[in-house]
């Protein structure tokens with residue numbers, strides 16, 4: 001929820017019916033819901049068993065995404081999802097992260113946007129680095145774009161077309 005919506009009871013009431021952020025004045029795109037939080041894991045079977053068998057969550061099958069260099073398992077949480085990630089192939093973008101974080105760790109957050117192409121143009125103009133030349137099709141069959149963690153307070157941010 002947009003922070004500005006919580007500053008008065010009236011705005012809070014509006015935000016209950018309008019969950020999307022209002023956006024930046026004059027800007028043509030808006031930030032939406034948290035789609036997922038991704039966790040890089042060294043052992044996918046063990047991590048899946050933790051969420052399914054120990055914590056009782058509903059989990060998806062393991063899906064290989066060779067174009068992203070990862071295997072994914074999605075954990076349903078009701079209000080959002082966890083995306084468990086394990087490297088696939090020699091050039092996986094999460095290999096370096098797992099080398100530094102041997103037990104695994106939080107890898108990225110994914111926030112929906114209502115117009116990913118407009119968001120990219122705007123963010124590039126604000127010197128926020130994007131990590132591919134153009135959006136790629138992500139785990140949900142929709143265009144996604146990653147923003148450099150050094151330009152986002154140390155957090156790797158994935159934007160997904162809503």
Ligand SMILES: C[C@@H](C(=O)O)C(=O)SCCNC(=O)CCNC(=O)[C@H](O)C(C)(C)COP(=O)(O)OP(=O)(O)OC[C@H]1O[C@@H](n2cnc3c(N)ncnc32)[C@H](O)[C@@H]1OP(=O)(O)O
Pocket residue numbers: 038065068070072083085093094096097106107108110131137138139140144146148149150154155156158
């Ligand atoms: C399927 C799709 C979906 O959900 O739809 C997905 O999620 S695919 C999910 C997997 N795909 C991606 O992550 C694609 C975007 N990611 C990338 O392009 C890469 O992973 C980078 C973010 C550029 C990092 O690459 P790499 O680890 O090779 O670079 P590096 O070791 O030189 O890292 C550069 C600096 O960024 C930091 N760094 C690296 N990964 C980070 C992360 N996940 N969160 C926060 N900081 C991170 C490093 O510690 C280092 O900081 P210091 O210099 O201070 O030590």
Ligand SMILES: [Co+2]
Pocket residue numbers: 036038083108110158
């Ligand atoms: Co993701």
